[in-house]
């Protein structure tokens with residue numbers, strides 16, 4: 001069932017959008033209107049929204065163009081989802097170098113946010129594996145961009161929030177895997193400093209690392225959680241792929257996420273594993289995409305929607321700032337259902353405005369409960385600002401414009417590449433309230 | 435291995451069906467008006483695993499060229515096991531009310547052009563003693579309504595034609611499937627507001643492929659449209675004529 005509204009994943013701010021489907025790569029962009037390219041609208045806040053114009057959607061622009069099974073080089077239209085790529089290439093022993101926590105994003109969207117995955121400490125961001133792409137500007141010109149050709153537009157468009165032009169197709173490198181399985185070790189740990197120790201110890205031998213944090217734990221136990229580290233399996237195992245069976249079919253009238261369900265969930269989740277360590281070999285689906293198993297899970301937050309908050313804090317301030325953020329959340333009695341913590345590595349991100357950079361990154365979500373929620377986010381934004389970190393636009397609907405300019409020091413350099421007909425709700429917000 | 439000929443190959447629904455068939459390694463002969471669009475689809479189907487993809491430019495309304503097109507398909511593909519018809523237009527009902535020429539043209543595109551093609555295909559399959567014919571009709575053909583009865587009448591003509599053809603060809607081992615989609619989110623319906631009854635092309639394509647596999651005679655897609663149309667067909671005419679549908 002589809003509601004053709006082109007609303008972002010967090011459904012806050014909730015705005016009906018006028019959509020225009022860009023379905024064929026030789027077609028024209030809409031004329032006489034400002035627009036914003038949109039992929040699968042899996043960004044949470046307002047970065048894939050355009051309140052005063054239309055969105056040009058790539059959801060029907062989803063054809064493969066070329067795929068070399070021998071070298072793992074694939075070229076496809078911008079609206080092809082990572083899910084479609086995996087279905088095609090994984091049986092041939094190929095995988096994505098970088099994948100975010102949902103596979104229902106388009107390559108165009110992944111490029112425009114220069115997304116990261118659980119292997120950032122070794123692999124860097126999505127843009128590192130993009131060999132070339134084509135953008136179309138509102139005046140009708142088309143440009144092929146690569147590190148050699150139109151290199152300035154290449155760097156501006158990766159992480160460029162859709163502002164430099166409509167991405168028509170993308171070419172990327174795939175990576176070789178032996179099979180569809182990952183070997184996972186899950187470690188229950190008791191404090192934030194333990195997290196940082198585990199992270200450091202795992203960096204070399206584990207390609208994927210991430211932690212789930214119990215954000216209701218206080219004091220000594222603040223930051224406790226489950227640390228998971230994993231590698232692609234080498235042996236001949238073939239775990240079965242779980243079927244997507246659950247779905248939230250309707251919009252509940254109220255958010256199902258409240259302080260009661262949060263408490264129950266966090267403590268159940270923390271205690272689900274009795275032993276300190278657990279090992280398993282699983283299909284890549286539940287490991288990389290646990291939330292994709294529940295269709296439309298964003299609906300559990302009810303009609304008011306929810307906000308995400310994801311920051312990165314440079315290594316020298318990581319532990320103190322993350323601790324402070326967790327304390328503020330717990331003081332405000334506003335736990336997050338899903339709190340995810342990971343340490344990024346130092347592979348340079350190729351985009352002028354890329355979010356990933358060295359440090360610890362923490363992602364949280366909060367049901368929208370009016371000013372209380374916004375006040376807490378103000379506090380968290382301040383902590384990030386003080387500790388010289390940054391907030392991720394793909395998950396933002398709130399950060400202050402002046403902070404944004406500090407978080408992304410190349411903004412001024414970026415501006416010359418913006419297409420005059422493109423606008424977004426996010427961009428207007430952070431540029432206006434400086 | 436199957437060899438399919440697809441008329442209306444640039445339709446959004448047809449494209450999604452062909453992707454599934456390509457994944458199975460089928461050979462596909464694409465017929466449509468626009469070569470550029472077919473080239474883009476061809477590359478995609480090749481990547482997805484089709485073992486052969488051919489393209490052929492034809493306007494379905496040029497019925498005098500249907501036979502030579504079929505000959506060419508046989509020549510390039512060896513033989514054809516199945517014909518899938520997906521082209522169609524959603525008429526401007528008001529324009530059809532003003533002009534017989536417009537109404538005729540719409541009925542030609544949506545029904546007569548298909549009848550022209552299938553007349554020849556049926557005879558060929560009948561002689562060979564096997565074959566699949568799958569055609570997209572519409573729930574709109576189940577009952578005439580003021581908002582689009584010219585389209586409905588064309589689809590009704592098509593549905594009745596297919597019923598008779600199925601009845602004739604069953605003894606020759608030729609299978610005929612009538613596909614009746616409800617509301618599908620495609621370029622044809624780009625201007626409509628989409629609500630809960632709308633289906634995606636992926637959903638409908640899976641339904642079509644599975645109906646062909648299971649050799650079903652008629653497929654409402656998604657299936658709940660069978661119930662909706664059952665009710666709509668059974669409202670007494672003296673009430674129905676007063677409804678604004």
Ligand SMILES: Cc1cc2nc3c(=O)[nH]c(=O)nc-3n(C[C@H](O)[C@H](O)[C@H](O)COP(=O)(O)OP(=O)(O)OC[C@H]3O[C@@H](n4cnc5c(N)ncnc54)[C@H](O)[C@@H]3O)c2cc1C
Nearest residue numbers: 039040041042043100101106108109112115116161162167
């Ligand atoms: C459950 C979940 C988990 C997630 N986990 C992660 C994660 O681990 N790491 C991470 O980095 N992100 C994560 N995200 C965020 C998500 O990966 C990004 O927001 C991604 O960019 C969404 O892609 P999309 O196709 O939905 O694009 P949209 O959200 O529709 O658009 C994203 C941006 O891309 C631009 N854009 C889209 N298509 C084009 C185009 N054709 N041309 C030009 N610009 C275009 C838009 O203008 C917009 O600025 C997660 C999101 C969800 C819902």
Ligand SMILES: NC(=O)c1ccc[n+]([C@@H]2O[C@H](COP(=O)([O-])OP(=O)(O)OC[C@H]3O[C@@H](n4cnc5c(N)ncnc54)[C@H](OP(=O)(O)O)[C@@H]3O)[C@@H](O)[C@H]2O)c1
Nearest residue numbers: 444445446447467493494520521522572615617618620622
């Ligand atoms: N969408 C719905 O809600 C819905 C519901 C019930 C039934 N249907 C039926 O489903 C079928 C497919 O439609 P769709 O929804 O997939 O829409 P679509 O994407 O607009 O497809 C319609 C196709 O028909 C082609 N066509 C039109 N006139 C033609 C002609 N004279 N010769 C050759 N090709 C011609 C068009 O080709 P060009 O690309 O050259 O224009 C286009 O590819 C149609 O029969 C339609 O009636 C649709």
